[in-house]
Amino acid sequence: MSSITLAQAHKVIEAASAKATEIGVPMNVAVVDAGNNLTAFHRQDGAWLGSIDIAQGKAYTARAFDMPTKDLAPEAQPGGSLYGIEASNDGRIIVFAGGIPIADGDEVVGAIGVSGGTVDQDQEVAEAGVAAYIA
Amino acid sequence: MSSITLAQAHKVIEAASAKATEIGVPMNVAVVDAGNNLTAFHRQDGAWLGSIDIAQGKAYTARAFDMPTKDLAPEAQPGGSLYGIEASNDGRIIVFAGGIPIADGDEVVGAIGVSGGTVDQDQEVAEAGVAAYIA
């Protein structure tokens, strides 16, 4: 299994943080590796305290199901095919935007999770992080 | 970072409790500091036992996201952008009214959480507490 390294994760976090600074919203940013274990986490000064857990949860969820957490959101709603999924995995599942898998070609090597703003802001910052990944 | 003191928290709780007495509904009232750690808690005689945890959760949530829990309520509903958020933060997130940040100018120094009545009553009592905060 290929997995993101700390050096790669650090670059991802730096790129995400730069985007957060650009849009003026301090963010919590987490990166997990291919084994879904925390590799790195940064909380920008003033970022929401409640988002420390959520950023990590988004990264965990994105790797847990190898899909953006944004795509889980509709299925986790009442009537959706995955309704109730957030009760699994010891409370680490987050079903709204901001978590994205990081892939090297077809292989998922980790994931990023961002929390601190609106879900659209979180998603934008997470995308900036993923874009900075170099295999 | 500035943080609420015990003496300040006590005044906040006394003011909230006075309002609760005025409207005739015994309340649980909690105050957390800037680091989101419990500073003081009072349960008025006869207040709901299940609200001991909820009052603390509301204070925690208000500081976790630096906003009134009332404002989280619509977004946490089915179809809302934060649906499922209460599964995060180890069960400490409460997504209905009664939790309000306490600020010194622009800086959040703590939060109050109130539980024991209807959400409107909880909110009214929490507001009375916040109004008594003196920086």
Added chain:
Amino acid sequence: MSSITLAQAHKVIEAASAKATEIGVPMNVAVVDAGNNLTAFHRQDGAWLGSIDIAQGKAYTARAFDMPTKDLAPEAQPGGSLYGIEASNDGRIIVFAGGIPIADGDEVVGAIGVSGGTVDQDQEVAEAGVAAYIA
């Protein structure tokens, strides 16, 4: 069942806090009622953050077994008759000094838990709190 009131608990906490101030060690002080539910909690400015949970745990434990937590300590040690007891009750059991039942005659009406210094200091402050209880 008789139970300590908030007003009585408040007096207990004030007396304990005065003793803590006298010995120069900021303390966390919790009081539970006869139903072993939290009635009041105060953290003095600068008191250990890790003792927020421990003070509440000591009060809970003292009421849980209607004995000072100090008396549980030897029995909870390896070889003791209650070895392992701290794994019960969802992590709320504390098996060292600082928790004391509060009684009205023969009837336990609540308990105090103190944490923030050495166990001897915690015990001294808890005793000052209990002494201030007036049925």
Added chain:
Amino acid sequence: MSSITLAQAHKVIEAASAKATEIGVPMNVAVVDAGNNLTAFHRQDGAWLGSIDIAQGKAYTARAFDMPTKDLAPEAQPGGSLYGIEASNDGRIIVFAGGIPIADGDEVVGAIGVSGGTVDQDQEVAEAGVAAYIA
């Protein structure tokens, strides 16, 4: 209350990581702020997975009691005055070396926690991190 910033925490982690590289043992390094909330975490490539949680627990514990976790170790042993303390604080207490408070003069502004080697190695790496803190 003053608190460590992300930039300061990052320098602390970099210094600790450099020491870990020097002694040839990959480490997990965590830094919490004055409110005992996670500020930054890095896992060096190949560091023990089980130490992700322990590093964070050591940082948490060092700030929880404003003392090195090394100093808690003897008291937490069977027969010690704090035997059983690791059952408190929801499993976040670690009672062996590798966690150290970070202070600005007399004021604790955060803490570092290191895990990945022997406790002596963890302690050495944590000390290298603390030494790099600049107020």
